[in-house]
Amino acid sequence: xxxxxxxxxxxxxxxxxxxxxxxxxxxxxxLGIQFLDTGxxxxxxxxxxxxxxxxxxxxxxxxxxLPHIDIRFLDGKIYLNRHDVxxxxxxxxxxxxxxxxxxxxxxxxxxxxxxxxxGRNRKIVTEGRDQGTAVFPQARxxxxxxxxxxxxxxxxxxxxxxxxQNISFAEVLAEQIERDHRDxxxxxxxxxxxxxxxxLDTSSMTTDEVLHKLIQEINRCLxx
Ligand code: DC
Numbered sequence: 001x002x003x004x005x006x007x008x009x010x011x012x013x014x015x016x017x018x019x020x021x022x023x024x025x026x027x028x029x030x031l032g033i034q035f036l037d038t039g040x041x042x043x044x045x046x047x048x049x050x051x052x053x054x055x056x057x058x059x060x061x062x063x064x065x066l067p068h069i070d071i072r073f074l075d076g077k078i079y080l081n082r083h084d085v086x087x088x089x090x091x092x093x094x095x096x097x098x099x100x101x102x103x104x105x106x107x108x109x110x111x112x113x114x115x116x117x118x119g120r121n122r123k124i125v126t127e128g129r130d131q132g133t134a135v136f137p138q139a140r141x142x143x144x145x146x147x148x149x150x151x152x153x154x155x156x157x158x159x160x161x162x163x164x165q166n167i168s169f170a171e172v173l174a175e176q177i178e179r180d181h182r183d184x185x186x187x188x189x190x191x192x193x194x195x196x197x198x199x200l201d202t203s204s205m206t207t208d209e210v211l212h213k214l215i216q217e218i219n220r221c222l223x224x
Contacts, residue, residue, distance in 0.1 A: 005120050005121055005138075006116075006119055006120065006136050006138045006139055007138070007139075007140050008033075008119075008121070008122055008123035008124065008140070009119045009122075009123075009124055009126060009131075009136045009138075009139040009140065010027070010031075010124070010125045010126070010139060010140065010141040010142075010143075010218070011126055011127070011128075011131035011132035011135075011136055011139045011141070011142045011143065011194075011197075012024045012027070012125065012126070012127040012131070012143045012144075012145060012214075013127065013128055013129055013130065013131050013132050013133070013142075013143070013144050013145075013191070013193065013194075013197070014127075014129075014144055014145035014146055014191075015129075015146065015147075015152065015180050015183065015184075015191060016095065016152060016156060016176055016179060016180070017147065017151070017152025017153060017154075017155045017156045017176065018145040018146055018147050018152060018202060019145055019147065019155070019202045019205075019207065019210060020127045020145045021037060021039070021127060022207055023127075023145065023202075023207065023210050023211060023214065024037070024125045024126070024127035025037075025125075026207065026211055027125050027211060027214055027215070028124070028125040030211065030215065031123070031125070033122075033123040033124055033125060034118075034122060034123070034124040034125070035124065035125050035126075035127075036073070036115065036118055036119070036124050036125070036126040036127070037073075037078070037127060037128075038111065038115055038126060038127065038128035038129075038131060038135075039098065039127070039128055039129075040078045040086075040089060041071055041078075041111050041114065041115070042098035042099075042101065042102050042107070042111065043089035043090075043094045043095065043097075043098040044069075044071050044078055044080045044085055044089055045066075045069060045071075045098070045101055045107055045110075045111070046089075046094055046097035046098040046100070046101050047080060047085055047088060047089055047094060047097075048065060048068075048069050048080060048081075049062060049065065049097070049101060050097065052065060056097055056100040056101050057100070059104050059106065062101065062104060062106065062107065063106050066106060066107070066110050068081075069081065069110075070082070071114065073118075087163075090160075090163055091160075091165060092160060092165070092167055092171070092172065092175050095175065095179065096175055096178070096179060099179045099182050099183055100182070102129075102182075102183070102186065103182065103186040103187070103188070105188055108130075108134075108188055108189055112130075112134065112135050115131075115135050115136075116135060116136070119135075119136060129183055129189070129190075129191040130189035130190075130191070132144070132193070132194035132196075132197050133189060133192060133193075133194045134189040137194065140221075141217070141218055141221065142194050142196055142197035142198065143197060143198050143199075143200060143214060143217075144193035144194070144197040144198070144199040144200070145199075145200055145202050145210070146199060146200070146201050146202070147201060147202045147203040148203045149173070149176070149177070149180075150173070151203045152176060153169065153172050153173040153176050154169070156172050156176065157169045157172040157173075160172065198217055200213060200214075
């Protein structure tokens with residue numbers, strides 16, 4: 001891995017509901033470059049396990065399943081073994097399942113490899129939990145978004161409501177607390193800010209304000 005191969009990568013990491021997906025998507029559009037949603041990849045692997053009735057802690061079975069998993073992005077949609085699963089993976093159940101399989105080393109190395117292939121010699125905005133720390137430590141720009149627990153749960157609850165999912169705010173909050181704990185305490189590549197990341201608390205910021213701030217930072221560091 002050389003610094004040059006991944007110089008075009010911008011990483012945005014943070015917990016669920018920090019605003020990273022919305023911001024990463026909009027930043028990519030603004031810069032006219034590709035967007036990579038790595039959480040969707042973990043959700044797709046979790047979906048493959050559920051479809052094959054594999055228990056989420058059965059590492060032996062999951063190891064056997066991985067070579068049969070094909071994940072692709074096309075026109076803003078994610079395909080699992082050639083099926084569009086973009087909507088199917090957007091449930092609280094799949095979020096929790098993704099967080100469970102994300103503790104497994106073989107799942108992480110399988111997806112890290114795929115993510116590096118996508119980012120190699122390309123300009124992309126990638127978002128997740130470990131993009132600036134483990135997957136693209138050489139990325140030129142790294143951001144870490146945070147927000148208050150209740151604010152994040154409120155954003156996610158509104159998002160799930162808009163997708164027609166009937167789930168209470170209390171359930172979303174409880175699932176989020178459990179998931180945050182698992183994501184930050186797992187042994188391999190836990191959710192954390194890279195040492196050279198810029199951390200931004202988005203609790204009381206609008207999407208436009210966050211976007212403006214990120215673009216300001218990018219422009220400030222680019223040679224004029
Ligand atoms: O960002 P998301 O809610 O779609 O992510 C779902 C889960 O996937 C998250 O709780 C932990 C896992 N994940 C991860 O471990 N590493 C990433 N880079 C992205 C997601």
